[in-house]
Amino acid sequence: MNKIIRNVLGKFNIIFSFALVLLVTGNLSGVNCVLAANTSTQSASTAKATSIEVVGKVADTAVTTITFPQGAPLDTISNPYNNVDTDVDPQFLNSSSSEPVVRLKNTSGGTLTITLAIDSWTNDVVASEDYELSDPSTTTTASVASVLSSDGNAATVATEDTVATNAYKALYLETNLSALANVTGTSTLTILGES
Numbered sequence: 257m258n259k260i261i262r263n264v265l266g267k268f269n270i271i272f273s274f275a276l277v278l279l280v281t282g283n284l285s286g287v288n289c290v291l292a293a294n295t296s297t298q299s300a301s302t303a304k305a306t307s308i309e310v311v312g313k314v315a316d317t318a319v320t321t322i323t324f325p326q327g328a329p330l331d332t333i334s335n336p337y338n339n340v341d342t343d344v345d346p347q348f349l350n351s352s353s354s355e356p357v358v359r360l361k362n363t364s365g366g367t368l369t370i371t372l373a374i375d376s377w378t379n380d381v382v383a384s385e386d387y388e389l390s391d392p393s394t395t396t397t398a399s400v401a402s403v404l405s406s407d408g409n410a411a412t413v414a415t416e417d418t419v420a421t422n423a424y425k426a427l428y429l430e431t432n433l434s435a436l437a438n439v440t441g442t443s444t445l446t447i448l449g450e451s
Contacts, residue, residue, distance in 0.1 A: 307364035308419065308449040310427075312340035319358050322429065322445065329437050330383075334400060334430045347428060354397040356390075356426035360447055362419040368449030370419060373412040374405055380434050381441030382408040388428040389417040400430035408434065419449070 310319045321339040325346075336357045337346035347357040362368050372387060385404045388397055405411035419425045427447075 305364055305368065305449045305451065307362065308368060308370065308447045309361045309363055310358050310445075310447055311361050311424075312338060313345065313355060313357075313359060315340060316361060322357055324429075324431050327433050329433055329435045331433050332430060333433065336429055336431075349398050349400065349428070351396055351398040354395050354428075356392070356397075356428050358427050359392055360389075360419060360425045360427055362421055362423055362449060364449060364451070365421060366451050367418050367420045368451055369415070370417045370425065371412060371414045371448040371450060372404055373446040373448065374410060375444040376409040377405075377441045377443040379439045379441040380408065380436055381439045382431045382443070383434040384408055384432045385443075386430045386432075387413075389415060390426045390428070392424045392426045394426070397426075397428055400428045404429075414450075 309316075311317060312319060317340045319338040319340050322336050323338075323343070324333040324336045325343070327333045334349055335346040337343045338358050345355075348355040360370065370389060374385065377385075382405075384406050385408065386400045387402050387404045388400045389402075390397055402413075402415075404413055417425060429445075
């Protein structure tokens with residue numbers, strides 16, 4: 257009798273195990289048929305191009321330095337010059353015959369919107385800095401009023417000015433010195449273009 261019961265239970269175990277395998281396989285194959293949500297998040301971005309060259313007032317020679325002449329504390333310095341045109345031909349503000357400190361040339365394959373950025377002026381020598389952009393043929397720039405840095409610290413300004421391929425923009429700069437006396441400072445000006 258024990259032998260018969262063992263045989264029956266053994267066959268029952270085999271049938272039970274087979275049914276369990278079918279049940280698990282059926283459930284797993286059902287999971288494979290469940291679809292995920294049909295939405296996903298995506299993100300894309302482009303970096304600013306650096307294909308705007310800073311060149312002299314007339315020649316397409318690269319400018320590496322813009323110098324603001326020495327002034328008394330709290331003075332406004334509006335006659336900077338570049339290392340190509342030198343101090344004999346500085347920026348000139350006038351309602352009929354103005355000249356910029358440099359020109360910006362677009363060497364990319366399309367129209368770019370200009371972004372200006374500066375590092376903080378060292379030694380707190382500059383209290384604020386302003387800029388103006390115009391067409392180089394425009395000679396009526398008598399003042400510089402667009403704020404580049406309101407406190408002489410690092411700043412980035414995405415202007416609304418655009419420059420076409422192989423075209424130029426005239427850049428005017430002006431600094432307002434701080435109240436500190438007998439200091440010299442530097443800052444890096446970066447010109448970027450974004451299509």
